[in-house]
Amino acid sequence: MGSSAKKKREKKKDFQKTKLRVGKAKPKPDNFTDTSFRAKSIVVNQQSLSTSAPTSAAQFTHNLSLASSSRSETQRRDSLSYLTKVLSTLPVSSPQPLPTAIILPKLLPLFLDGSSSVRSQLLKFLRLLPTPDIADHSESLLLYLRAGITHLSSQISIDALAGLEWALEVAEKDIVSCPGGWMKTLKCLLTMLGWASAKLGAGGVAGIEKWSSASRGLMGEAGKTFPRKLTVLSKFLRAGLVDTDTDSELDGDTVMDGGYGGAIRGRGFPFTDFQVHMIPTRSNAYAHLNLFGTPRDEEGEMYLDKESRQRVFKKFFYDAVKKGVDDARKAGGESGRAAAMVNKVLVEGMKEDVDDAILDKNWVGV
Numbered sequence: 001m002g003s004s005a006k007k008k009r010e011k012k013k014d015f016q017k018t019k020l021r022v023g024k025a026k027p028k029p030d031n032f033t034d035t036s037f038r039a040k041s042i043v044v045n046q047q048s049l050s051t052s053a054p055t056s057a058a059q060f061t062h063n064l065s066l067a068s069s070s071r072s073e074t075q076r077r078d079s080l081s082y083l084t085k086v087l088s089t090l091p092v093s094s095p096q097p098l099p100t101a102i103i104l105p106k107l108l109p110l111f112l113d114g115s116s117s118v119r120s121q122l123l124k125f126l127r128l129l130p131t132p133d134i135a136d137h138s139e140s141l142l143l144y145l146r147a148g149i150t151h152l153s154s155q156i157s158i159d160a161l162a163g164l165e166w167a168l169e170v171a172e173k174d175i176v177s178c179p180g181g182w183m184k185t186l187k188c189l190l191t192m193l194g195w196a197s198a199k200l201g202a203g204g205v206a207g208i209e210k211w212s213s214a215s216r217g218l219m220g221e222a223g224k225t226f227p228r229k230l231t232v233l234s235k236f237l238r239a240g241l242v243d244t245d246t247d248s249e250l251d252g253d254t255v256m257d258g259g260y261g262g263a264i265r266g267r268g269f270p271f272t273d274f275q276v277h278m279i280p281t282r283s284n285a286y287a288h289l290n291l292f293g294t295p296r297d298e299e300g301e302m303y304l305d306k307e308s309r310q311r312v313f314k315k316f317f318y319d320a321v322k323k324g325v326d327d328a329r330k331a332g333g334e335s336g337r338a339a340a341m342v343n344k345v346l347v348e349g350m351k352e353d354v355d356d357a358i359l360d361k362n363w364v365g366v
Contacts, residue, residue: 060086060097068106073115080110082120087128100133108141111148111160119159123166135171138178142167146188157192158225161232170240180300182240182309186317187299190232193226195324229330230338236344240309241349310350322346 054062060083067079086097096103103208110122126134134141145167148160167175176182190196303309325346328339 004027056086057097064098064103064106067110070239073113073118075336076110076113077115077117077121079105080118080125084121086124095229100129100137103129104133104137104140111144111163112151112156114153115155116155116159119156122161123163126163127166131170134167135174138167138171138174138181142175142178142185143180146185149188149192154225158228161228165232165235168235168239176236176240176309177302177304179302180305182302183299183312185236186313189229189236190317190320190324193233193324195320226328227334227338230335230342234338234341237313237342237345237349240303241306241313243306243344262321314350318346318350 063079063082067076067083068077070076090096105271107122107125110118113119113122141163145160145164148156151157151160152350164175174181175185187196298312321342325339325343328338329343332340
């Protein structure tokens, strides 16, 4: 009797629904197997079997392509790091795997890269390139530096300023004398500082004097980088307005090197201006004549000598820079000290009247 009742209860269990408690997970069956794990795998997009390893030149070219076209910022940074390592370990007499004329057009757009690590690695790599090659590509270099300086991102702008500072260290005279190197770069720097002048015509902003340039430059995040911007401006103005020992044209037995091999001037007749008739030592020595290029406007012109740069600066930029420097000096602090450096360059570079300097130079050359 008892056994029969027990069997009936067990049969009823098969047709009864188990009442689960709210919030309690459903119990797992005894034969449950956990399949949620994933095994580690290595995915190779392209794989080739070869008995010979690629040459160093092929690896350099491959990493150059990755640095310029890869969508991954980590891969761009690592490729630039590899290129830097290759150039830094090259023997002194060994040539580069690729010429600078091929490398620069591919890597210069990285000045506008969104990753700060890529931009910093780019600058490390560029410092290893030969200085004469950088001087020959000053115009294309400034094209991307100006775009970076006026970028909306403050970090990209600061890194572009570091690039301009490096360019002034390695090729300052080529930077200020290449097509557009003087006037366009000055206009770009003053726009960044908020010192744009209404004298620039269509390129300038009319009525900009209504605003306080010092207050706009020192407000918010821009105020932290303002001294840095003034420092780079002072270096750029010094390169264009102040004579150095290497390019000053003095009388007597001074060696004159205007790209014509360094002839001696002032040692008696007929050696005066002898350097003009020598073979130029720099590439494209007559680029300022623009014989075969498109016509240039005043901004894109080449200003080869200090006097022409002084004339343009005095005509378009001097008043705006002087006013901005005075306002920054009144603010004091680190910005005031940086503004004092700019003011010192202005005093040294504009101490003589521009028209008189040009007249004296022409008179000496007669």
